[in-house]
Amino acid sequence: MSFFHSSDSLAFNLNLHSPFDFICLKCCSCCYQRHIELNELEIARLSQFLEIPESELIKKFLIPGQKPSLRTKEDGSCIFLNQAGCQIHPARPLVCRLYPLGLLFGQDGEEKWGLMPTHPDCLGIFVQEKTLEEYLLSQGAIPYLQFERQLRNKGK
Ligand code: SF4
Ligand code: SF4
Numbered sequence: 001m002s003f004f005h006s007s008d009s010l011a012f013n014l015n016l017h018s019p020f021d022f023i024c025l026k027c028c029s030c031c032y033q034r035h036i037e038l039n040e041l042e043i044a045r046l047s048q049f050l051e052i053p054e055s056e057l058i059k060k061f062l063i064p065g066q067k068p069s070l071r072t073k074e075d076g077s078c079i080f081l082n083q084a085g086c087q088i089h090p091a092r093p094l095v096c097r098l099y100p101l102g103l104l105f106g107q108d109g110e111e112k113w114g115l116m117p118t119h120p121d122c123l124g125i126f127v128q129e130k131t132l133e134e135y136l137l138s139q140g141a142i143p144y145l146q147f148e149r150q151l152r153n154k155g156k
Contacts, residue, residue: 011114018132020135029119030099033072036069043062100124102115102116
């Protein structure tokens, strides 16, 4: 699954002040059949978390390329998923922190937030106790988001 989504199928009608909160019940259904690309920050954080050099991280856990992505196992599950759940939860990529939120950057850098359809087996619960920005804070997403903004500004 890509971080950026086609706006055709989704209404990107949320902003940072919109009421939004989501309680994930950690069923891990959304950790299958995903295509998760990592940027430089996500690779550096993951390498630090796993205490292995980036070269080893890429060799063992990523599909190399201009935009390296997480490997999946034969059953389609993320390489970092096991029976106990996500093995890299504190260093998980931004897209995993955002789910089920989607984000589009407009030509002018404007951010458009929307809700993606959740996995049919998702047990998560939507509530409206936070703002979207507070939700991002609670997920530790802000530094990753700021890095994405920088990449966008550089035209990457
Ligand atoms: S990194 Fe963790 S949360 Fe993200 S898909 Fe893999 S197992 Fe799931
Ligand atoms: S499918 Fe829903 S409840 Fe399950 S881990 Fe993903 S977000 Fe959480």
